[in-house]
């Protein structure tokens with residue numbers, strides 16, 4: 258199924274749609290049936306049977322009370338998430354929603370909106386401009402260096418010049434894969450706090466980071482305008498459960514209580530997330546295997562003459578291909594779906610299981626050595 262195909266923009270013309278949404282397209286990573294789907298950075302390892310069992314039992318239990326609204330404050334879940342994160346955090350610092358996308362939307366609903374702006378640094382997560390659009394927050398595109406890196410000086414200078422209400426940093430960055438140094442977050446925060454702007458660090462891929470890469474969670478004490486968002490969609494292999502969360506000062510979570518829908522986290526969602534957290538060792542076992550495949554992709558692409566970027570995540574962004582679109586199609590013809598993120602000469606691939614990674618590497622080697630689509 259391709260979600261784009263069910264969207265017909267002409268049918269919207271007659272509707273009294275908000276002006277800001279006219280002519281816009283929804284988020285639409287292709288959902289195509291292929292042997293090797295390596296395009297949306299999911300964790301391709303299935304949930305281990307013991308965890309499936311625990312989730313089944315927990316949701317069965319939750320089903321017995323579905324006549325009642327769930328715990329609106331998801332107290333136990335916030336407690337367990339705080340324990341998982343460590344860094345001296347407790348449940349008042351934690352907030353959760355149906356995916357970190359909903360977390361980001363709530364942040365923009367509470368702190369963005371008409372007449373306000375959010376600064377981010379493309380190429381970055383494609384949902385940011387869409388979330389800004391939906392909340393009528395002006396999206397300001399900052400710039401990165403030619404190699405897609407962002408220095409503390411440049412980032413701070415751009416905050417000073419554009420004076421946004423929020424700064425959205427993605428670390429490790431999607432689609433480039435590289436984490437920001439904490440020096441960048443600190444430099445951005447310093448300028449942002451002078452103008453009372455929030456700094457959000459989206460750490461969706463934090464668990465996959467390279468040795469020595471630090472989390473912005475360590476910067477939370479004494480920084481009341483800093484928010485770190487996380488998700489169970491990637492390392493925890495729970496994209497289908499929809500559970501994202503954040504850590505921040507308690508007053509930030511209070512602000513989000515003003516915009517969240519009542520009982521937004523269903524009883525089954527809470528039960529699923531709690532069961533997963535109770536079995537986090539088994540779930541996170543695959544993170545190490547995925548990092549190994551990620552590093553293998555980087556090594557093999559380098560050997561093929563391609564240029565993979567440093568990856569702190571479960572995917573690899575690589576150049577330089579003469580015609581990235583043609584390579585994307587040739588890979589698809591061989592049953593491997595990767596992501597064309599619209600950046601010339603580059604593609605992004607998710608590190609899957611060992612077998613999936615082998616299939617991708619074999620197909621790409623085949624294309625690079627047997628066709629005209631050579632690396633630049």
Ligand SMILES: *Cc1c(COP(=O)(O)O)cnc(C)c1O
Nearest residue numbers: 356357358382431461488490501
């Ligand atoms: C995948 C991803 C998310 C996760 O979104 P969920 O709504 O939690 O599934 C968030 N941010 C980035 C940058 C991502 O790539």
